[in-house]
Amino acid sequence: SYCMCGTSSRQYALHGHRANCARLFSALRERIRAGGLPKLPVPPLQQTLNMYLKCTSHLITEEQLKKTKAIVEKFGAPGGMGEFLQKKLLERSEHTANWVYDYWLEDMYLSNRLALPVNSSPVMVFPKQNFRSQSDTLRFAAHLISGVLEYKSLIDGRALPVDYARGQLAGTPLCMDQYNKVFTSYRLPGPKTDTLVAQKSTVMPEPEHIIVACKNQFFVLDVVINFRRLNEKDLYTQLERIRKMSDIEEERLPPIGLLTSDDRTQWAEARSMLIKDSTNRDSIDMIERCLCLVCLDEPSGTELTDTNRALLMLHGGGTDKNGGNRWYDKPMQFVIGADGSCGVVCEHSPFEGIVLVQCTEYLLRYMRGSPSKLVRAASMSELPAPRQLHWKCSADIQTFLTSSADKLQRLVKNLDMNVSKFTGYGKEFIKKQKMSPDAYVQVALQFTFYRCHGCLVPTYESASIRRFQEGRVDNIRSSTPEALAFVKAMDVEKMELLWTAIKAQTNYTILAITGMAIDNHLLGLREIAKELKLEKPELFSDTTYATSIHFILSTSQVPTTEEMFCCYGPVVPNGYGACYNPQTDHIIFCVSSFCDSAETSSDLFVKTLEGCLKEMQDLCTKCNTEAKPADSTKRKDGTTKVMKNGSKS
């Protein structure tokens, strides 16, 4: 092991050398001063291979480990395949801004065939709004769209302040590329892989428009007419016209948006059939080139708890609610429900949740800071009326629609979601223990999984690599051997092991955010071999590799300063999606899983998590104050492994 600064020390990981490495810091700053952000480094091959074994060895059988060790050794041997591929990756990094970007985008999103809702698109859930009337809803929408236009002009004018890293290794500037894609991208479905299309400004830019979805119908709302940006009053008038048009039942067309909720290959097939007709082609073209969607949803008829609002954002509540009132390929869909259930649905491939948070927090602040300028009555307007998009639906398209609707219903029924606010304590308590709050929550999630399932599993935690040019994320493999030692030892209470687990997690975080984690590197080695048409190295056909990328626990910190939260679905059928939002005195957890998995239960996970967080607090408090022994009855309950059906073993 060695640090990026060149310091060779087998112990650096344990003592947090990298976290405090002044030489590494100043080297990074120097490179930034020298012009722009540094390029993402290619980690040393042996470091990645050693780390791969360290991350997987405690998650597989002894026999499998023996086999994997031999494969890794052969791959990494001097003059072997690993060295050859590493050389090619280094060459690639010379002539690309970011050697992993294309591989990562393809692997993480574009080649994934699963339906976007639940499986891929995260959502932001706004605080429940109190709309007293339909006009209130439209006023909110007009105000929000005004904010979107303001924000878009900040992006276009390159006037957004540069983001700087916070938390670990705070202070370095971050790549702002992702912001340019928020309102200009489109995920085009393809038969084998999708394409992330980026709109380029043309010599004569066309008027910009938003698509408003209302009662499963799509309307074009031009926001620039005769070179003038519509003000809030105009927007309100146009929205009211849209609302009236959507009320005309005879004009209602089939809910074509449902097709975008299907799996990607199916949608690609339906789309190519759809665009054979020129009316459909024109309609699709308008949607693909819009800034964003505003979905005016019908009342959901459900109690608007945090969990139910999260579900409504994730899948619209199915075909009998607002499931068809969406177009999932577009990165930003602002949902405004007549019952006050509001938020954003985000197609994930162009940017990360942190960018989504920045954008939506700007909008919420904008709406609070600049009160609506609307008078109660709608204005008479000379503006041309918004247009409804038309569709010609052949029998084949009807068949596709029926099948998409069925699949969406299954997805809706299958999602097991639990949003809960842990109020025992928040970041403040953890910081007082001199621990990283993020590492602490991650160790708590490991502890919880162990309590629920009696083992640890490959875990994904997204780590931002925006310190580098075109940086997106890498993975912090949170199920460290140190975490396993700690969760096992909780039976006998070991503060030292909690410290070691927190340190291991923090060190992995530093590794990931400085571009030295293993997942992107292994992906690069795998993909460059494919690109060079070489036989797949055994390292990547080995069971251990398949196991290691089957992320049963998929986690992400998405902190907010406004009152809202982010959530998403699990990434594998037997897994959990766990998104958390640490605040000073509480932590919001959004845990999802699938009902048809016999192994998982979101409610049980959250209940156990609350117990684990309390136990960890007790441990910290007890060790800090050297107080009385822990409450044994409480611990006994918690340490019992509970199965999904409620039985204990």
Ligand code: COA
């Ligand atoms: N003692 C006391 N305080 C500590 C501490 C310690 N040992 N370690 C950290 N802290 C403080 C930090 O200084 C920071 O303070 P602040 O609240 O004043 O900023 C705070 O605790 C939070 O730090 P930490 O919990 O360590 O986390 P982080 O903010 O560095 O986040 C990641 C870690 C991995 C989540 C972050 O680097 C990252 O990559 N975020 C992006 C995740 C992402 O992409 N999400 C969206 C996916 S779609």
